[in-house]
Amino acid sequence: MQDSSSPLAILKARFGYDEFLPLQSEIIENVLASRDSLVLMPTGGGKSLCYQLPALLLGGTTLVVSPLIALMKDQVDALNESGIPANFMNSSLSDLEMRRVEAAVRNGHTKLLYIAPERLALQSFRKFLHELDINLIAIDEAHCISEWGHEFRPDYRNLRQLREEFPSTPVIALTATATERVRDDIIGQLGLQDGGVFISGFNRSNLNYSVRPKSDAWERLIGLLESHKDQSTIIYCFSRQETEDLAADLTARGFEARPYHAGLDGDTRRRAQDDFIRDRVAIVVATIAFGMGIDKPDVRLVVHYSLPKSVEGYYQETGRAGRDGSPAECVLFYAFADKVKQEYFINQIVDESEQRVAREQLARMVEFAQLTTCRRRYLMHYLGEEWEQENCGGCDACLEPREEFDATEISQKILSAVIRTGERFGAGHIIQVLRGGRDKRVLEMEHDSLNVYGIARASGKSDLREIIGLLESRGLLTTEGDRYPTLAVTEAGREFLQTRSSLSLPRPLDGGARRTTPQPSTEIQFDERLFEELRVLRRRLADERDVPPFVIFGDTSLKQMAARFPQDSDEFGRISGVGAAKLEQYGADFIAVIQEYIERHGRPDIHVPEARPSRARPERRPGPTFDETRELLSRGLSVVEIAEQRGLAETTIIGHIERIAAQDDSLDMSHLVPDAATMSEIEKALEVCGDEFLRPVWEFLEEKVSYNDLRLARIHLRRGPPITPG
């Protein structure tokens, strides 16, 4: 039988997973042997577990340094949901909250303490650290220490000193940045010793990459958003103004979207982020420079509405899609004009070598955008990995392989039409002219009398559109103006006409048979209607607890539920992502929805319904629900009374109390403890059965003590005697 404190046993009991992802087990072993580790894994590779799991096995507290202040609370919430005591300290806490956390950490109960790097500069904080038993230092986003990386943080230089002050404490540094220069920098800067370097493959097999011409970006974007309705989407734009405009346009089209950039005041930004993370708004429109704070595991679509500055940046930004391992789509809209725009800014860079680097990076990015071969292979090669597969099955080049055709004549016709109409019209009008359309505007402008009128009658509209896009990406045409884009012929385009060069282009896709995203083979089959109902439940539970929905269960877990229909806690406990704490907290609620669903629909064969019901949007915005429970608790109310007053289930309230207790040692909860006789029974039972799972305890006590009382007793016993803050 498995030793109950082996990493694998803890993986199942606490995190709800059956097996380790690649390298996790080796890394955890290295950490437990008190050796330093450098972990390079792509986003979604499962880096966090590499320090979270050891934190449970080592005595004392694991210090986690992370620059993502906005995410800290969610990370800590997620751990607490899994029954793991964790806390964070950053500038968002009030003095009182800070003291509470300090007390809880001193008490030795906290397993993981998350901090922002700037805290390390404070003398008082370093003193505080020395009072603790720090067993492991985890450095998340470790590339921030390197000036070669794209997200250098001067505060990360403080880590060097931390290292010197805790010479015998092992360090684990983690990053999704793969370049060798950054890697060497991390090792050097942190002085990682005889450590293991763990590098996993950087291929993100669940991501689908495609590039589309920008000439019809708006219509295509709407199509994409329709096919990803209600799913979390990030759209990257070039400028702050663009994010605002696009978000407004989308909202006017019925797709509620929020802009997100560094120019917004803190409150607006936090609200946008919060609404996104909590599934209240599905679409965020961000500047490329500012997407970092909006990581979310279930982003299903990432759109680059403008050209990224580098392939590395593109990989990181698209990397925010599909962290949970479920399929996600990455679409880049490319126009030659975007390259010109970027060049304009590069020309403003004063430092010469910096300018050269920027130019070089842009050239690679343009190369990627213009590829007609596998995009994944290009990305992997760029990141220093070879990709041998013939067909990756997850990029436009592989999924829509296209032969080239001689496009000389049609290109000449298009360019001539643009020139003859005065370079003042968009693609739609040019196509009308080429096909001999009798639009009002064509007639008004007397474009029907030009010699280019009707010279491409035989070509389909969408084919022409696509060829125009390709001519743009080849730099023969350019789009000017954002709102009312007009086409113009570039220098290279004029030269092409004058020299009568020939040109071949990939054959346009059949206009009528445009694909929707193919589902990569990683997707499991599940009942979409049930999935939606489970999502609604998840959302309600999350609102009640004031946490993001993914903290309760990820999409991957819900999909498994909607495929396997677990109907009792044994079956439910086998779903990936269901650990002991979550089984206990949520099992009954989810099983009830599943059973009711089966009663209504039978246990259906997995089918894909035509239309999915759209996500329910309750009017009520969740209040600071924990504070309310805390407040009532401090007034001495019982669980039953609090539940009644708040209109929430008793189990929900106990869930609150478990979380509050894990974070705050100072609150008096003695009135919740069961009577002394029951307590001593429970204590005996816990000694025999351990306090990890309550079911054996409940059975040991012959089912006489309620789960609620068991949970309250456990809270009390785990906390130890109350301490006074000071």
Ligand code: ADP
């Ligand atoms: P990273 O930090 O590398 O981007 P995360 O630590 O956020 O990745 O993990 C990505 C996702 O994978 C999370 O949803 C996490 O819960 C899940 N995960 C981690 N380890 C495992 C595992 N052993 N089995 C299944 N899922 C896992």
Ligand code: ZN
């Ligand atoms: Zn491919």
